[in-house]
Amino acid sequence: MEDSRQITVADAKAYLKKGQGREFKAGGAWIYDNEVDRVEGSFDNGDVIELHDFDGYFLGYGFINTNSKIRIRIMSRKKDHPVNEELIERRVRDAWNHRKAVMAGYMAQYLAPGDANSRGKEPSADRLTRLSCRLIFGEADFLPGITIDKFADVLVIESLALGTDRMKNIILDACRNVFLEDGVKIRGIYERSDAKVRELEGLERTKGFIGEPFDTKVLIEENGVKYYVDVENGQKTGFFLDQKFNRQAIRGLCKGAKVLDCFTHTGSFALNAAAGGAASVLGVDASDLGCEQARENAALNGLENIASFQCADVFELLPDLEKKGEKFDVVILDPPAFTKSRASIKKAVTGYKEINLRGMRLVKDGGYLATCSCSHFMDEELFLKTIADAARDAHKRLKQVEFRQQAADHPILWGGAASYYLKFVIFQVVDEM
Numbered sequence: 292m293e294d295s296r297q298i299t300v301a302d303a304k305a306y307l308k309k310g311q312g313r314e315f316k317a318g319g320a321w322i323y324d325n326e327v328d329r330v331e332g333s334f335d336n337g338d339v340i341e342l343h344d345f346d347g348y349f350l351g352y353g354f355i356n357t358n359s360k361i362r363i364r365i366m367s368r369k370k371d372h373p374v375n376e377e378l379i380e381r382r383v384r385d386a387w388n389h390r391k392a393v394m395a396g397y398m399a400q401y402l403a404p405g406d407a408n409s410r411g412k413e414p415s416a417d418r419l420t421r422l423s424c425r426l427i428f429g430e431a432d433f434l435p436g437i438t439i440d441k442f443a444d445v446l447v448i449e450s451l452a453l454g455t456d457r458m459k460n461i462i463l464d465a466c467r468n469v470f471l472e473d474g475v476k477i478r479g480i481y482e483r484s485d486a487k488v489r490e491l492e493g494l495e496r497t498k499g500f501i502g503e504p505f506d507t508k509v510l511i512e513e514n515g516v517k518y519y520v521d522v523e524n525g526q527k528t529g530f531f532l533d534q535k536f537n538r539q540a541i542r543g544l545c546k547g548a549k550v551l552d553c554f555t556h557t558g559s560f561a562l563n564a565a566a567g568g569a570a571s572v573l574g575v576d577a578s579d580l581g582c583e584q585a586r587e588n589a590a591l592n593g594l595e596n597i598a599s600f601q602c603a604d605v606f607e608l609l610p611d612l613e614k615k616g617e618k619f620d621v622v623i624l625d626p627p628a629f630t631k632s633r634a635s636i637k638k639a640v641t642g643y644k645e646i647n648l649r650g651m652r653l654v655k656d657g658g659y660l661a662t663c664s665c666s667h668f669m670d671e672e673l674f675l676k677t678i679a680d681a682a683r684d685a686h687k688r689l690k691q692v693e694f695r696q697q698a699a700d701h702p703i704l705w706g707g708a709a710s711y712y713l714k715f716v717i718f719q720v721v722d723e724m
Contacts, residue, residue, distance in 0.1 A: 296458065296460045296461050296464075297337075297457040297458060298339065298374060298375060298376070298379075298457075298458050298461065299335065299337070299338045299339065299457070300338065300339045300340075300352075300373065300374065301332065301333065301334035301335070301338035301339065301340050301355075302332045302333070303330055303331065303332030303333060303334040303338070303340040303341070303355075304330070304331050304332060304340060304341045304342075304343055305322070305327055305329070305330045305331075305340055305341070305342050305343065305355065305362075305363055306327070306328045306329050306330075306331070306343050306344070306345060306347075307322070307326055307327065307328060307342070307343070307344050307345050307350075308326060308327070308328040308345060309328075309345040310345075311325075311326035311327075311328075311345075312326055312344070312350070314706070315350070315365065317706040318704065318705050318706020318707060319430075319704075319706045319707045320353075320364055320365045320430040320433070320435050320704075320707055321361045321363070321364060321365070321430075321435075322342065322353070322361070322362050322363040322364075322365070323360055323361060323362060324357075324359075324360050324361075324362040326362070327362050327363070328345060330355070334355060336355065336356045336357055336358060336453055336493065337354055337355075337356060337453040337454050337456070337457045338354060338355060338454075339352055339353065339354050339355075339366070339374045339454070340352070340353070340354070340355050340363070342363055342365065349370050350365075350368065351365045351366075351367055351368040351369075352365070352366055352367045352372075352373060352374050353365035353366055353367075353435075353454075354366065354374075354452075354453070354454025354455070355454075356452070356453045356454065356492055356493070358453070358491070358492055358493035359452075359453070359491055359492050359493075360491070361452075364430075364435035364436055364452055364454060364455075365435070366378070366433065366434070366435065366454075367433075376461055376465070379434070379458065379461055379462055379465050380465040380468065380469065382432060382433050382434050382465075383426075383427070383434075383462065383465040383466055383469050384465075384469045385432070385433075386426060386427055386428075386432040386434075387426065387466075387469050387470070387473075389432075389700075389702065390422075390424050390425075390426060390700050391414060391419070391473075393699035393700060394422060394424055394699070394700060395414060397535075398414050398418045398419075398422055399414075401512065401513075401514060401515055402414075402417075402418040402421050402422060402512070403415075403418055416473060416474030416475055419470075419473050419474070419475050420443065420444050420474075420475050420476070421443055421511075421512065422441065422443075423440075423441060423442050423443055423511040423512075423513060423530075423532060424440075424441055424532060424700040425438070425439070425440050425441075425532050425533070425698075425700045425701050426439045426440065426441045426446070426466065426700075427439035427462070427466075428700075428701050428702060428710065429451075429710070430704060430707050430709065430710060431701070431702045431703065431704040431707060431710040432702070434455060434462065435452055435454070435455060436450065436451045436452020436453075436454065436455045436456070436492075437449070437450050437451070437452070437455040437456075437459065437462060438451075438528070439462075439463075439466065440528040440529075440530075440532060442509045442511050442520050442522065442528075442529065442530065443509060443510065443511050443512075444475075444476065444477055444478040444479075445477070445478055445479050445480070445481065445505070445509045445522060446463070446466065446477055446479075446480045446481070447480075447481050447482075447483055447522045447528040447529060448463065448480065448481075448482050448483070448484070448501070449482075449483050449484055449486065449527070449528060450482070450484045450489075450494075451484070451486060451488055451489055451492065451494075452492055453492045453493060453494060456484070456492075456494060460501070463480060463501065478505055479500070479502065479503060479504070479505035480500070480501040480502055481498075481499070481500055481501070481505075481507060481522045481523065482497065482498055482499055482500070482501050483498050483522070483527065483528050483529075484496065484497050484498065485497060485498045498523070507521065507522045507523035507524075508520070508521055509521075509522055509529075511530070513532075513535050513538075513559075514535060514538060514539050514563060514566070515566065516559075516562050516563060516566055516588075516592055517588070517591050517592055518530065518557060518558075518559070518562075518588045518591070519584065519587060519588060519591065520557075521580075521584060524580065525557070525580075525584070526556065526578075526581075530557065530559075531556065531559070532698065532700065532701075533665075533697040533698050533700075533701045533713050534559065534560070534625070534663075534697075534698070534713070534715070535698045536695070536698050537661075537663070537695050537698075537715045538559055538560055538563040539563065540661075540693060540695060540717065541560065541563060541564060541567070541621065541623065541659075541661050541717065542563055542564070542566065542567030542568075543567065544567075544620075544621055544659045544661075544692075544717070545563075545564040545565075545567040545568060545569040545572075545620075545621055546567060546568035546569070547568060547569070547570050547620075548564070548569050548570060548619075548620035548621050548658075549569070549570055549571050549618075549619050549620050549621075550564040550565075550569045550571065550572040550573070550619060550620065550621045550622075550623065551572075551573050551575070551612075551619040551621070551622045551623065551650075551653060552564065552572060552573065552574040552575065552623045552625070553575050553605045553609070553622070553623060553624050553625065553626070553646070553650070554575070554576060554605060554624065554625045554626045554627065555574030555575060555576045555581070555582075555585055555600065555625075556576060556578075556581050556585070556625070557581055557584040557585050557588055558574050558584070558585030558586075558588045558589060558598065558600065560574075560623045560625055560661075561573075561574035561585065561589075561598045561600070561623075562585075562588060562589060562592060562594055562598060564598075564621065564623070565589070565592075565594040565597040565598045566592070566594065569597060569598075569621075570597070571597060571598075571599075572597055572598040572599070573598075573599055573600075573601060574598060574599070574600040574601070575600070575601050575602075575603050575605055575608055576600070576602065576603075576605075577602065577603065577604050577605070578602070579602050582600040582601070582602045585598075585600045586600050605626070605646060606642075606645065606646065609646065609649035609650065609653065610649060612653055613649065613652050613653060617653060618653060618654070618655045618658075619653050619654060619655065619658065620654075620655055620658045620659070621654075621658060621659045621660075621661070622650045622651075622653050622654050622658070622659075622660050622661070623660075623661045623662075624646055624647065624650050624660070624661070624662040624663065625663055626642075626643075626646060626663075626664075626665075627665070628664075628665050628666035628669075628712075629642040629643060629664075629666060629669070633668055636668055636669065636673070639666065639668070639669055640669075640673065640677050643664060643669065643674065643677045643678075643681075644677050644680055644681045644684075645681075647660075647662055647677070647678050647681035647682075648681040648682075648684055648685045650662065651681060651682060651685040651687045651720050652685050652687075654687075654720040656720075656721055656722045657719065657720075657721055658719070658720055659692070659717060659718065659719055659720065660689075660717070660718045660720050661715070661716070661717045661718075662678065662715075662716055662718070663713060663714060663715040663716070664713070664714050665712055665713050666712060667709050667710075667711060667712035669714075671714050674714050675714075675716070678716065678718075682720075686722070686723045687720050687721065687722065687723065688720075688721045688722070688723055689718040689719070689720060689721075690718060690719040690721065691716065691717075691718055692717040692718060692719060693715075693716070693717045694714075694715070694716050695715040695716070695717075696711070696713055696714065696715065697711075697712065697713035701713070
């Protein structure tokens with residue numbers, strides 16, 4: 292792959308229109324094309340330029356791309372913090388230190404089994420190496436347009452913006468340097484920059500090794516459950532790390548239960564239910580590859596006699612199960628994002644309402660529904676309203692058990708709306724009295 296170690300600072304300044312930049316001034320990182328009044332000076336797309344308010348007040352440094360509706364993505368708001376390799380390494384170190392802090396208890400519980408003296412101590416190099424987490428979450432870590440997931444000793448990078456795409460190897464070098472300070476060695480790096488949204492930035496879709504090739508089937512452990520993560524062919528970066536604590540949360544409800552896990556992907560919720568003592572678990576996904584990987588993961592954990600997997604369209608299967616009179620103690624709904632733009636929200640609401648209504652009808656009286664949305668366009672208020680509408684039409688009453696969000700290694704940046712995307716709710720479902 293092309294070596295991307297470019298930080299080009301152009302002698303150019305962008306000026307906002309008067310009254311514009313409200314989202315940015317509230318804490319966001321984006322300046323949209325219709326907010327820019329003019330750009331003075333010469334630049335190439337992807338270059339770092341200065342951003343000023345309409346009256347000349349300095350607002351920050353960011354990289355510009357005239358191909359994108361997101362015209363400027365801000366990397367620094369301080370005049371004395373220019374965009375250079377030092378800034379990038381500081382960003383990476385801050386991100387890693389945050390993950391070590393918020394995941395310390397998790398590592399002590401799951402990555403140091405039997406070590407009663409591990410709590411309260413600095414995590415060992417071994418635990419830090421085995422930790423799987425989101426290391427860089429784009430704008431929420433002040434490195435816009437780039438995501439890096441750490442699966443044990445492998446990194447998977449997704450680059451979606453021209454500016455950070457040009458400096459991605461500087462970012463990866465910083466990751467290696469910061470990890471080595473803790474004795475963590477990275478075995479390999481794989482790029483999954485194959486999302487269609489790259490084309491909106493004028494970028495080609497690409498995937499492949501950065502550096503030496505390695506076995507792309509990576510073994511990780513989460514909540515005491517082992518998984519093979521296919522970083523080459525799996526969805527997104529190969530595994531959804533944002534649900535780790537939500538998977539843990541459903542375990543206590545599943546002891547002795549008959550469980551249905553919809554949109555199971557590679558079996559993560561299903562296997563947590565099985566590990567929590569479920570009597571039986573049926574995982575459903577439309578992907579043959581996902582179901583195959585889920586079965587492999589079940590066997591890896593000795594849970595193949597409890598968790599079975601069916602390749603089917605959930606929207607077609609749920610009505611069929613209802614017609615057959617099937618009932619479950621716990622139903623889990625973890626669908627993909629039904630909307631990736633504001634224009635398709637109405638259609639998404641229809642989809643979310645349908646699966647939640649069908650899911651509720653399959654829950655035994657007094658059983659539990661765990662349901663979520665991973666689209667930031669489907670905001671919390673609209674998501675909960677949609678569930679309430681589904682409950683009304685299904686003639687069910689809901690008792691909220693828990694409302695949860697994405698794991699702390701996917702930080703929510705206030706003012707950066709796109710960083711808050713995962714809403715996860717557990718309800719007890721009861722028949723209308």
